[in-house]
Amino acid sequence: MSYSDRSMRSYTAPLLAPASAASSxxxxxxxxxLLxxxxxxxxMAAHGAQKLFGWFGGxxxxxxxxxxxxxGYSAPKAMAVVAGLTEVVGGAGLFLGLLTPLSAAAVVGIMINAMAVKAGGGFFAPAGIEYDLVLLAAAVCLAFAGPGRYAVDHLLPVLRAHRLFHGVAAVAFGAVAAGLVLLIARN
Incomplete structure (x- = not known):
């Protein structure tokens, strides 16, 4: 091995370590x-199945x-269908990492409505908003961060490039949709 080969190895080895650490x-x-x-x-999908089909003790x-x-919701059976479908579709989308910002928006909207219903119950579960707030926060985080590489979105070239804007738009969409439901559907 020549001097230049040994010299090159000593310069490239430290450069490879950070790349490996970054990959890890x-x-x-x-x-x-993914988790x-x-x-x-x-x-979320299980909660939707409880509402729609009575599965899992629902x-x-x-x-x-x-x-x-x-x-206080008008058209309560229709609202039950909408809530159940939103939970199943949004939950399945998050699970698969498919249309992740929109799936997260569905969860954001449902959780805002759930917290509005439980508003007088305090913070801690089961009567309070604690559990709903954690699910809301998780959905917001996923909307902002994106699905990661282990997701269906990553396999589709159009959806692979997740941007913070997508997350912000999705959270805003979920919040506005929830607000409209609360204004229109509740007496």
């Missing part, structure tokens, strides 16, 4: 987003509609 850091970031997406997505549409009526 990115992998950890992507795995963290968060899966947990929030499955939780009440089904009739009882959920009755709950919406007691909370």
């Amino acid at each position: 850091s990115q992998h950890g970031y992507d795995v963290g987003l 968060l997406r899966c947990m929030v997505g499955l939780t 009440q089904g549409l009739d009882a959920t509609g009755h709950g919406f009526a007691e909370s």
Whole structure:
């Protein structure tokens, strides 16, 4: 090995270490987003299945509609269907990492409505907004951060380039939609 080969190796070795560390850091970031997406997505989809089908110990549409009526929503059975579908579709989207900002917007909207219903119950669960606030915060974080590399969005060239703007727009959309539902659908 010539002097220049040894010299080059001593200069390139330190340069490779940060790249490897950055790759490991990115992998950890992507795995963290995958786990968060899966947990929030499955939780939301399961809640939607409770409302729509009575699965997982849920009440089904009739009882959920009755709950919406007691909370002051007009057209309570329709609201139960909308809420259940939004939770299933938004949750499945987060789980898959598909249309992640829109999926997160669905969760944001549902959680704002849930917190509005529970507003008088204080902070801590089960009557308070604690649980709903954590799900809302997780959805906002996913909207801002994007789905990571282990997501369907990453496989689609149009969706691969997640931007902070997408997250901000999605959170704003979810909040505005929730506000409209609260203004129009609640007495």
